[in-house]
Amino acid sequence: MVKYNREEQIASVRGALALRSEIEKIVDSYCNEDFRNLCYLGIGGTWASCLQAVVHMKERTDRDVFAANAAEYNTTGDRRVGRGTVVVISSVTGTTVEIVAGVRKAQADGAKVIGFVDNADCELAGMVDNCITYKSNEQLKFFMTADRFMFNWGEMDEYEEFYGQMDKYLPEGLVEIEEKADSFGEEYAKAHLNDRLHYFVGAGTMYGATYSYAMCYWEEMHWIRTKSIHSAEFFHGMLEIIDDDTPVTLFVTEDSQRSLSERVARFLPKINHNHTVIDAADYPIEGIDAKFRGNISHLIIHAVTNRIDAHLEAIGGHDMTIRRYYRKFDY
Amino acid sequence: MVKYNREEQIASVRGALALRSEIEKIVDSYCNEDFRNLCYLGIGGTWASCLQAVVHMKERTDRDVFAANAAEYNTTGDRRVGRGTVVVISSVTGTTVEIVAGVRKAQADGAKVIGFVDNADCELAGMVDNCITYKSNEQLKFFMTADRFMFNWGEMDEYEEFYGQMDKYLPEGLVEIEEKADSFGEEYAKAHLNDRLHYFVGAGTMYGATYSYAMCYWEEMHWIRTKSIHSAEFFHGMLEIIDDDTPVTLFVTEDSQRSLSERVARFLPKINHNHTVIDAADYPIEGIDAKFRGNISHLIIHAVTNRIDAHLEAIGGHDMTIRRYYRKFDY
Numbered sequence: 001m002v003k004y005n006r007e008e009q010i011a012s013v014r015g016a017l018a019l020r021s022e023i024e025k026i027v028d029s030y031c032n033e034d035f036r037n038l039c040y041l042g043i044g045g046t047w048a049s050c051l052q053a054v055v056h057m058k059e060r061t062d063r064d065v066f067a068a069n070a071a072e073y074n075t076t077g078d079r080r081v082g083r084g085t086v087v088v089i090s091s092v093t094g095t096t097v098e099i100v101a102g103v104r105k106a107q108a109d110g111a112k113v114i115g116f117v118d119n120a121d122c123e124l125a126g127m128v129d130n131c132i133t134y135k136s137n138e139q140l141k142f143f144m145t146a147d148r149f150m151f152n153w154g155e156m157d158e159y160e161e162f163y164g165q166m167d168k169y170l171p172e173g174l175v176e177i178e179e180k181a182d183s184f185g186e187e188y189a190k191a192h193l194n195d196r197l198h199y200f201v202g203a204g205t206m207y208g209a210t211y212s213y214a215m216c217y218w219e220e221m222h223w224i225r226t227k228s229i230h231s232a233e234f235f236h237g238m239l240e241i242i243d244d245d246t247p248v249t250l251f252v253t254e255d256s257q258r259s260l261s262e263r264v265a266r267f268l269p270k271i272n273h274n275h276t277v278i279d280a281a282d283y284p285i286e287g288i289d290a291k292f293r294g295n296i297s298h299l300i301i302h303a304v305t306n307r308i309d310a311h312l313e314a315i316g317g318h319d320m321t322i323r324r325y326y327r328k329f330d331y
Numbered sequence: 332m333v334k335y336n337r338e339e340q341i342a343s344v345r346g347a348l349a350l351r352s353e354i355e356k357i358v359d360s361y362c363n364e365d366f367r368n369l370c371y372l373g374i375g376g377t378w379a380s381c382l383q384a385v386v387h388m389k390e391r392t393d394r395d396v397f398a399a400n401a402a403e404y405n406t407t408g409d410r411r412v413g414r415g416t417v418v419v420i421s422s423v424t425g426t427t428v429e430i431v432a433g434v435r436k437a438q439a440d441g442a443k444v445i446g447f448v449d450n451a452d453c454e455l456a457g458m459v460d461n462c463i464t465y466k467s468n469e470q471l472k473f474f475m476t477a478d479r480f481m482f483n484w485g486e487m488d489e490y491e492e493f494y495g496q497m498d499k500y501l502p503e504g505l506v507e508i509e510e511k512a513d514s515f516g517e518e519y520a521k522a523h524l525n526d527r528l529h530y531f532v533g534a535g536t537m538y539g540a541t542y543s544y545a546m547c548y549w550e551e552m553h554w555i556r557t558k559s560i561h562s563a564e565f566f567h568g569m570l571e572i573i574d575d576d577t578p579v580t581l582f583v584t585e586d587s588q589r590s591l592s593e594r595v596a597r598f599l600p601k602i603n604h605n606h607t608v609i610d611a612a613d614y615p616i617e618g619i620d621a622k623f624r625g626n627i628s629h630l631i632i633h634a635v636t637n638r639i640d641a642h643l644e645a646i647g648g649h650d651m652t653i654r655r656y657y658r659k660f661d662y
Contacts, residue, residue: 044567055407062410064395071563076386076535076587079393098563197528197556204407215560215568225528225572227558229546232402232429236375237546239656241556256407267662271655324602325570331598 001182003310006175013171016137020163023144026114026130031152036084037064038149040142041106043071043098045216046090051208052298053088053142059256059294060155065146070102083110088145090138091115094122103127116141139209139298147295162295165288170296173285177303180283185307186315188276192247193316195224199238199248201264203231204257205298206280213305221320222312231260239267245274251301252279255294278304332513334641337506344502347468351494354475357445357461362483367415368395369480371473372437374402374429376547377421382539383629384419384473390587390625391486396477401433414441419476421469422446425453434458447472470540470629478626493626496619501627504616508634511614516638517646519607523578524647526555530569530579532595534562535588536629537611544636552651553643562591570598576605582632583610586625609635 038057040050050067057065068078081087087106091099094117103113103124115128118135125131132141144163151159192198198218202210207230214228229238231250242248248268252261268275280297283304288296313320325331369388371381381398388396399409412418418437422430425448434444434455446459449466456462463472475494482490523529529549533541538561545559560569562581573579579599583592599606611628614635619627644651656662 044564047564047567055403058407058409064411066397069561069563071561071591072386072534072588075591076389078389080395203403212568215564219572220568223571225558227556230400230402232400233375233378233546235657235662236378237543237551237657240554240654241550242656257403260402260406263662267656270660270662323571325573325598326566329601331566331594331601 001179002314004178009175009178010171012136013140013174016134016140017167017170019132019134019141020144022132023141024148026132027145027148028152030086030112031149034084035086036082037066037080039081039085039087039106039111040067041070041073041087041089041099041102042067043069043096045212046099046138048208048212048216049090049138049142051211052139052205053146055207055257056143056205056255056295057146057150060150061153062155063153070098074098074101074105081106081109081111085111087111087113088142089113089115089128090141091124092118094119094124100124100127114145139302143295158291162292165292169285169287170299173288174299174303177283177285177300178307181304181307185304186311188308189311189315193312195247197225197227197247199242199246200226200228200251201231201234201248201261202228202251202253203260204253204255205294206251206253206301209298209302210251217305217309220323220326221309222316222318223324231257231264234264242272244272246272248272248275250275250277252277252281253294253297253301254280255297332510333645335509340506340509341502343467344471344505347465347471348498348501350463350465350472351475353463354472355479357463358476358479359483361417361443362480365415366417367413368397368411370409370412370416370418370437370442371398372401372404372418372420372430372433373398374400374427376543377430377469379539379543379547380421380469380473382542383470383536384477386538387474387536387586387626388477388481391481392484393486394484401429405429405432405436412437412440412442416442418442418444419473420444420446420459421472422455423449425450425455431455431458445476470633474626489622493623496623500616500618501630504619505630505634508614508616508631509638512635512638516635517642519639520642520646524643526578528556528558528578530573530577531557531559531582532562532565532579532592533559533582533584534591535584535586536625537582537584537632540629540633541582548636548640551654551657552640553647553649554655562588562595565595573603575603577603579603579606581606581608583608583612584625584628584632585611586628
């Protein structure tokens with residue numbers, strides 16, 4: 001399999017899951033009477049991950065939990081962020097200007113910041129109140145943080161059972177999905193490599209990932225044009241420009257918003273013959289209960305799109321690490 | 332001027348502003364100790380207006396104010412909506428299924444609903460707790476509601492002064508902008524009528540409008556493909572697929588997020604020769620103070636895009652009222 005290292009992938013997810021005791025200690029320290037609200041703060045791809053974590057929490061929580069876009073927070077502000085606020089951020093390089101400024105502002109406003117900063121040597125790693133350094137697996141880090149908060153608030157009684165299964169079955173489960181999806185990924189990459197514009201549709205915990213898959217992978221890494229849209233919003237305008245041959249990919253989750261994407265799945269065949277449905281339900285993971293599937297839909301679909309990306313790069317020859325403009329000059 | 336009736340336009344805005352006493356009475360009745368939070372609930376175009384109202388309020392308010400997408404609320408839920416919640420909705424026909432279901436759910440959860448329902452005879456008009464019936468001007472209705480809440484909360488001391496100027500100068504001011512922008516609108520429409528894909532970029536109170544202008548006007552009404560993006564997010568992926576001749580339109584507001592769009596305005600000329608900047612600051616309205624300009628940027632830009640739409644329809648011959656799929660069959 002191209003661009004694939006089974007053992008590395010397993011170790012990566014296993015290592016992320018092993019962060020849990022560290023995450024628990026940090027989250028537990030904030031679950032006291034001073035706690036007021038929880039803010040996931042991001043920009044670009046990390047903003048998308050914030051949206052995912054928040055929609056996951058909304059299914060269960062009574063607490064004040066929200067996502068804030070760092071650039072908007074730095075300009076318009078958000079007065080909910082202050083004393084008693086726990087801010088969660090993620091940064092690979094630690095040098096994203098909006099995040100550095102956002103953390104500074106949040107702390108000045110009285111908030112505490114939990115930072116997943118992959119590069120331990122950057123300024124940001126030293127700035128945040130709690131720093132966890134581990135490569136990749138951003139969604140898993142965000143969701144583990146979310147789940148621990150909800151467990152402490154009495155809103156996720158199944159926490160231990162769920163993470164027991166995750167620890168045991170997720171790492172191998174995801175690589176098995178990559179292996180199962182590899183030939184599909186190759187066919188799909190061949191079919192869509194030269195698309196002039198590709199539409200991605202998704203909802204629930206997958207909406208943020210649909211947005212970032214379209215923008216951070218296809219646009220930024222593959223240089224293929226996309227539009228992403230929420231499955232519910234698809235019916236309020238965008239549907240009109242779908243022709244018979246317009247390339248559309250629909251991601252279907254097993255979470256609370258599954259019905260919104262199923263509606264798109266029923267509609268598309270009536271007007272279009274160039275769409276692909278990637279349904280998390282088609283990729284079981286042995287050992288993880290049906291009742292927990294909604295929590296991991298986005299990880300399952302990510303395993304599938306990983307194979308698309310690998311083949312797009314291999315067949316198209318466009319190196320995913322090359323940027324035209326991003327951080328290439330001052331702007 | 333094509334598709335233009337000066338007196339009708341003036342009367343429409345004047346009539347919307349005249350709703351203020353009715354809005355004030357309703358809002359005032361909710362500003363008591365039972366108030367807990369304020370939720371703008373929408374879908375598609377009205378969802379976009381919700382985003383606009385909320386970013387406007389965030390500049391000033393300490394209160395818990397948020398936008399909820401009706402389809403997401405109906406599926407995932409939002410436990411912040413309940414007793415003490417005031418929900419604000421808008422509907423032209425009153426028959427949008429997500430809104431009808433959302434209002435029913437919000438009321439069942441204990442919330443009160445203020446509805447701007449243009450059609451007084453529909454079921455929705457009878458369902459909401461307070462119904463205001465007046466055609467068009469959705470953003471104005473939403474912002475007037477927002478401002479009255481903030482005035483009552485002591486967060487908008489300039490309320491009377493601002494609306495004094497609005498009542499006196501906005502209706503004529505907006506038609507004068509339409510007249511000033513007409514020849515620009517015609518040139519722009521000629522240049523972009525046959526675009527295969529047009530990018531719209533905006534921030535602040537204009538972000539929601541950028542999203543809905545792209546989707547509800549160009550995609551739904553003109554059948555031209557678009558992608559819309561927040562000015563800050565533009566730099567986190569989408570920039571990579573902008574070629575020298577890619578059509579891009581940037582909306583620049585005079586509100587708290589002006590700097591985010593100015594950054595895009597500085598960047599675009601370095602890589603692209605087919606972009607248009609529509610800056611609210613280029614369209615003064617005599618009688619409305621500089622300090623209030625940020626409150627009306629979206630109305631000013633809407634007056635400009637009105638002229639684009641009129642000419643796109645006139646030159647292209649594609650009737651904006653025709654739909655291919657929307658409400659044409661069950662889905």
